[in-house]
Amino acid sequence: xxxxxxxxxxxxxxxxxxxxxxxxxxxxxxxxxxxxxxxxxxxxxxxxxxxxxxxxx
Amino acid sequence: xxxxxxxxxxxxxxxxxxxxxxxxxxxxxxxxxxxxxxxxxxxxxxxxxxxxxxxxxxxxxxxxxxxxxxxxxxxxxxxxxxxxxxxxxxxxxxxxxxxxxxxxxxxxxxxxxxxxxxxxxxxxxxxxxxxxxxxxxxxxxxxxxxxxxxxxxxxxxxxxxxxxxxxxxxxxxxxxxxxxxxxxxxxxxxxxxxxxxxxxxxxxxxxxxxxxxxxxxxxxxxxxxxxxxxxxxxxxxxxxxxxxxxxxxxxxxxxxxxxxxxxxxxxxxxxxxxxxxxxxxxxxxxxxxxxxxxxxxxxxxxxxxxxxxxxxxxxxxxxxxxxxxxxxxxxxxxxxxxxxxxxxxxxxxxxxxxxxxxxxxxxxxxxxxxxxxxxxxxxxxxxxxxxxxxxxxxxxxxxxxxxxxxxxxxxxxxxxxxxxxxxxxxxxxxxxxxxxxxxxxxxxxxxxxxxxxxxxxxxxxxxxxxxxxxxxxxxxxxxxxxxxxxxxxxxxxxxxxxxxxxxxxxxxxxxxxxxxxxxxxxxxxxxxxxxxxxxxxxxxxxxxxxxxxxxxxxxxxxxxxxxxxxxxxxxxxxxxxxxxxxxxxxxxxxxxxxxxxxxxxxxxxxxxxxxxxxxxxxxxxxxxxxxxxxxxxxxxxxxxxxxxxxxxxxxxxxxxxxxxxxxxxxxxxxxxxxxxxxxxxxxxxxxxxxxxxxxxxxxxxxxxxxxxxxxxxxxxxxxxxxxxxxxxxxxxxxxxxxxxxxxxxxxxxxxxxxxxxxxxxxxxxxxxxxxxxxxxxxxxxxxxxx
Numbered sequence: 001x002x003x004x005x006x007x008x009x010x011x012x013x014x015x016x017x018x019x020x021x022x023x024x025x026x027x028x029x030x031x032x033x034x035x036x037x038x039x040x041x042x043x044x045x046x047x048x049x050x051x052x053x054x055x056x057x
Numbered sequence: 058x059x060x061x062x063x064x065x066x067x068x069x070x071x072x073x074x075x076x077x078x079x080x081x082x083x084x085x086x087x088x089x090x091x092x093x094x095x096x097x098x099x100x101x102x103x104x105x106x107x108x109x110x111x112x113x114x115x116x117x118x119x120x121x122x123x124x125x126x127x128x129x130x131x132x133x134x135x136x137x138x139x140x141x142x143x144x145x146x147x148x149x150x151x152x153x154x155x156x157x158x159x160x161x162x163x164x165x166x167x168x169x170x171x172x173x174x175x176x177x178x179x180x181x182x183x184x185x186x187x188x189x190x191x192x193x194x195x196x197x198x199x200x201x202x203x204x205x206x207x208x209x210x211x212x213x214x215x216x217x218x219x220x221x222x223x224x225x226x227x228x229x230x231x232x233x234x235x236x237x238x239x240x241x242x243x244x245x246x247x248x249x250x251x252x253x254x255x256x257x258x259x260x261x262x263x264x265x266x267x268x269x270x271x272x273x274x275x276x277x278x279x280x281x282x283x284x285x286x287x288x289x290x291x292x293x294x295x296x297x298x299x300x301x302x303x304x305x306x307x308x309x310x311x312x313x314x315x316x317x318x319x320x321x322x323x324x325x326x327x328x329x330x331x332x333x334x335x336x337x338x339x340x341x342x343x344x345x346x347x348x349x350x351x352x353x354x355x356x357x358x359x360x361x362x363x364x365x366x367x368x369x370x371x372x373x374x375x376x377x378x379x380x381x382x383x384x385x386x387x388x389x390x391x392x393x394x395x396x397x398x399x400x401x402x403x404x405x406x407x408x409x410x411x412x413x414x415x416x417x418x419x420x421x422x423x424x425x426x427x428x429x430x431x432x433x434x435x436x437x438x439x440x441x442x443x444x445x446x447x448x449x450x451x452x453x454x455x456x457x458x459x460x461x462x463x464x465x466x467x468x469x470x471x472x473x474x475x476x477x478x479x480x481x482x483x484x485x486x487x488x489x490x491x492x493x494x495x496x497x498x499x500x501x502x503x504x505x506x507x508x509x510x511x512x513x514x515x516x517x518x519x520x521x522x523x524x525x526x527x528x529x530x531x532x533x534x535x536x537x538x539x540x541x542x543x544x545x546x547x548x549x550x551x552x553x554x555x556x557x558x559x560x561x562x563x564x565x566x567x568x569x570x571x572x573x574x575x576x577x578x579x580x581x582x583x584x585x586x587x588x589x590x591x592x593x594x595x596x597x598x599x600x601x602x603x604x605x606x607x608x609x610x611x612x613x614x615x616x617x618x619x620x621x622x623x624x625x626x627x628x629x630x631x632x633x634x635x636x637x638x639x640x641x642x643x644x645x646x647x648x649x650x651x652x653x654x655x656x657x658x659x660x661x662x663x664x665x666x667x668x669x670x671x672x673x674x675x676x677x678x679x680x681x682x683x684x685x686x687x688x689x690x691x692x693x694x695x696x697x698x699x700x701x702x703x704x705x706x707x708x709x710x711x712x713x714x715x716x717x718x719x720x721x722x723x724x725x726x727x728x729x730x731x732x733x734x735x736x737x738x739x740x741x742x743x744x745x746x747x748x749x750x751x752x753x754x755x756x757x758x759x760x761x762x763x764x765x766x767x768x769x770x771x772x773x774x775x776x777x778x779x780x781x782x783x784x785x786x787x788x789x790x791x792x793x794x795x796x797x798x799x800x801x802x803x804x805x806x807x808x809x810x811x812x813x814x815x816x817x818x819x820x821x822x823x824x825x826x827x828x829x830x831x832x833x834x835x836x837x838x839x840x841x842x843x
Contacts (some may be wrong), residue, residue, distance in 0.1 A: 013574075018635060022321050022322070026314075026318060026568045032614070044230065048300050
């Protein structure tokens with residue numbers, strides 16, 4: 001099946017390479033992110049909550 | 058870059074010797090964009106209600122300039138680019154300044170962005186009813202307006218990235234990542250899909266044709282939904298939902314995975330709009346796989362939004378902002394569950410071309426975009442005017458009117474869609490079509506079209522209530538700009554860019570990716586060995602990366618979040634990977650598949666003129682030109698469409714909806730007289746049809762002096778017209794027009810050969826078949842209804 005696909009064009013390897021790349025990135029990001037404690041991100045997660053609504057007329 | 062100290066929230070004194078500075082935000086730009094969004098939201102919904110009325114009650118097509126085929130693009134463009142566009146710009150300007158603790162870099166560029174965008178909207182509102190269109194859904198605007206869009210978008214991008222560069226908060230919050238992805242991707246999508254060869258000041262032909270144009274168009278169309286209607290609104294969700302709930306986002310870690318997975322996967326899913334068509338199978342399969350993969354990141358983001366409300370659910374009863382956000386995110390969850398479902402080939406075979414898709418789209422547009430916009434406006438406007446909301450009760454009324462309106466709308470479209478899909482495929486026991494005349498399936502759903510109109514009007518009334526509420530709020534207060542006091546310290550960046558770009562996770566991923574990529578060119582034995590090695594190295598490497606981390610040291614992604622330029626570059630790569638890997642093979646491989654003996658030959662000059670009229674009137678919005686490989690389709694419409702059938706179609710006209718029958722094999726089915734009568738008064742030959750009348754074509758003339766330029770432009774983009782054909786284009790067009798006019802005269806109808814009516818008939822008689830020998834005439838049997 002693959003041989004038949006690639007006879008159309010060797011360029012059709014591109015989607016497979018890209019999918020493999022995505023898999024590698026995704027796997028790494030998941031492992032790295034969830035290996036850290038949630039509290040590591042508390043400061044970043046709180047950024048929208050900072051009081052910045054002082055008034056200037 | 059300067060950086061703000063951690064102590065700015067409780068300024069007991071400047072740490073590290075920092076200097077106190079008061080930042081005044083430019084909130085005027087947010088006020089303008091909010092006002093523009095509300096005004097154009099009303100316009101978009103009025104146009105939508107008008108189009109809904111036209112489908113239920115054909116006499117509402119009382120003027121050809123606002124007949125359904127021209128009004129529908131006006132509705133979609135106004136909803137997407139005017140209503141949602143202005144809304145996301147309001148949110149981006151307002152939240153970005155606060156998240157970066159800095160004023161927008163250039164007030165002038167912001168003003169140019171605002172007025173430029175409104176000028177584009179006005180240009181669209183004028184040019185679409187006048188019939189200036191490229192004939193590509195959600196990308197109808199002609200080439201000069203396309204250029205203006207690109208220029209204004211670049212101005213917006215420059216101002217945004219300039220603001221990033223002068224930020225006082227080192228860390229880029231997740232909302233900003235989504236804004237970055239939006240800005241980069243929309244630019245790429247718009248430029249690639251708008252590539253066209255101009256013929257005149259307001260006429261152009263798409264650079265791509267047939268299947269390639271289909272793939273590029275739906276790569277764009279799908280990602281207009283993804284990166285214009287979704288990612289910026291997700292950014293808005295990540296900022297305003299925690300603000301309104303007064304608690305941080307449920308899981309920042311999940312937002313990280315949500316972002317990268319979403320932007321990488323979304324860009325691939327476009328071909329799910331072309332399932333079971335003549336698009337190559339490999340491209341359709343990619344569309345299916347990545348659409349199903351989208352379930353995970355979409356629902357990850359949806360749950361992250363909803364769970365942010367944990368412990369705050371009681372507030373929903375009293376806070377209209379949270380009410381709209383919770384409902385909006387829920388509609389996002391519903392729409393993103395339904396999207397992958399519709400991308401399964403079997404489901405698509407039932408749902409595609411039906412009103413089910415219209416229901417799906419409006420779940421997203423009215424539920425997700427409309428409600429998120431309302432939540433953001435109700436939160437933002439009182440603060441922009443230093444007051445409180447004029448009436449919570451009116452906001453509640455808006456919420457219930459909107460919710461009931463959406464449910465009526467979607468319910469009507471689901472019933473209509475299922476009915477259409479099932480009736481189209483229904484067979485008698487002897488194998489014949491149970492509903493052989495298409496109009497039967499239209500009459501069956503007519504009540505649903507009225508119900509849709511009622512639902513849409515309820516939603517519009519709710520929106521008007523919001524407009525009144527916001528206007529009274531603004532009048533009660535006074536325009537104020539937010540301020541923040543920051544302690545700016547001269548601090549070096551946390552890391553050198555090379556530490557991020559060549560960081561261990563990047564090198565690790567590149568290595569694993571290269572190993573996996575090599576599988577495609579290796580033999581079976583080597584593939585097994587390499588794949589096994591890749592998995593082993595991935596697991597061991599991940600463990601080693603984890604073990605080798607230094608306590609307290611910032612993570613690689615944390616460093617990345619401090620480097621805006623590198624972050625943007627990585628985002629661009631993630632988005633481009635999908636586009637390049639999908640589009641380049643299609644553009645290069647597909648032409649080879651189109652060169653069979655029965656492939657389409659170039660249109661004759663008059664047929665090309667007729668095709669331009671077909672595109673101008675938006676016929677493709679109700680008639681597909683793509684017969685799918687199903688028995689019930691071939692029985693109703695003719696042979697399955699092949700990739701070569703439309704190779705010279707710039708733009709392609711495969712369509713996405715069948716309010717009327719497919720026209721892929723229309724040529725030669727009926728005599729010229731039938732088309733003449735049908736176009737002038739559709740109900741004279743098809744009782745119950747809701748098609749607008751096109752009698753005006755009988756009095757409007759074709760400008761044959763421009764035909765030569767049209768053929769020349771077509772040759773430039775690859776249609777093999779000879780110099781002789783181009784030189785004689787006008788004469789040949791007139792000659793063919795005279796033949797058709799003579800044929801009609803023989804049937805007792807006097808029509809001038811130079812009219813658009815004749816040109817359109819020439820095109821309709823050509824669709825789906827190549828020129829036949831002159832002796833073979835079109836059938837003379839009187840076909841009446843189908």
